[in-house]
Amino acid sequence: xxxxxxxxxxxxxxxxxxxxxxxxxxxxxxxxxxxxxxxxxxxxxxxxxxxxxxxxxxxxxxxxxxxxxxxxxxxxxxxxxxxxxxxxxxxxxxxxxxxxxxxxxxxxxxxxxxxxxxxxxxxxxxxxxxxxxxxxxxxxxxxxxxxxxxxxxxxxxxxxxxxxxxxxxxxxxxxxxxxxxxxxxxxxxxxxxxxxxxxxxxxxxxxxxxxxxxxxxxxx
Ligand code: ZN
Numbered sequence: 001x002x003x004x005x006x007x008x009x010x011x012x013x014x015x016x017x018x019x020x021x022x023x024x025x026x027x028x029x030x031x032x033x034x035x036x037x038x039x040x041x042x043x044x045x046x047x048x049x050x051x052x053x054x055x056x057x058x059x060x061x062x063x064x065x066x067x068x069x070x071x072x073x074x075x076x077x078x079x080x081x082x083x084x085x086x087x088x089x090x091x092x093x094x095x096x097x098x099x100x101x102x103x104x105x106x107x108x109x110x111x112x113x114x115x116x117x118x119x120x121x122x123x124x125x126x127x128x129x130x131x132x133x134x135x136x137x138x139x140x141x142x143x144x145x146x147x148x149x150x151x152x153x154x155x156x157x158x159x160x161x162x163x164x165x166x167x168x169x170x171x172x173x174x175x176x177x178x179x180x181x182x183x184x185x186x187x188x189x190x191x192x193x194x195x196x197x198x199x200x201x202x203x204x205x206x207x208x209x210x211x212x213x214x215x216x217x218x219x220x
Pocket of ligand 1: 025095
């Protein structure tokens with residue numbers, strides 16, 4: 001499928017999941033030395049292939065959309081960080097309600113104070129995350145939100161470097177950035193993380209023991 005078509009199809013699919021409603025969220029795919037990005041501030045489920053921005057690997061626009069009133073997303077420097085630091089093939093920014101609620105449960109750390117952590121273990125879906133098995137502890141970094149999306153860039157980059165085993169960085173009270181080797185890989189990582197965050201919130205809601213809490217207690 002053409003990259004532009006693929007971004008439009010993913011936007012429609014993620015809209016039905018509530019990940020990109022209200023013009024929020026975003027998707028970007030890299031192909032060779034070009035990066036394709038959905039525009040900002042528009043209904044994501046209605047984006048057309050001609051609305052997609054094309055950038056070089058440094059983030060300079062090389063091809064604008066047919067409609068000159070469309071704006072490049074404020075997520076651009078965040079997407080570029082995953083291409084730059086993690087050699088990603090695609091990046092998804094979701095405003096998933098499951099992730100949003102889970103970020104509110106993230107434990108604050110003393111160092112560095114801007115990154116909190118959500119831990120997951122002994123849940124089958126962890127096996128879907130790159131490099132993790134059922135009994136592994138997956139640590140999802142959660143950075144604090146900022147008034148403007150682009151202001152997240154520095155802390156997101158630091159979290160990427162502090163948590164090299166995570167294919168995602170969540171943003172407290174906001175959502176998540178997830179990347180993968182390809183658009184399909186980024187999508188499956190985002191699906192697994194959405195599922196795991198929903199499981200964490202529901203375990204808390206139902207008063208069920210979270211296997212990650214038992215490990216945290218055992219190691220403290
Ligand atoms: Zn956002």
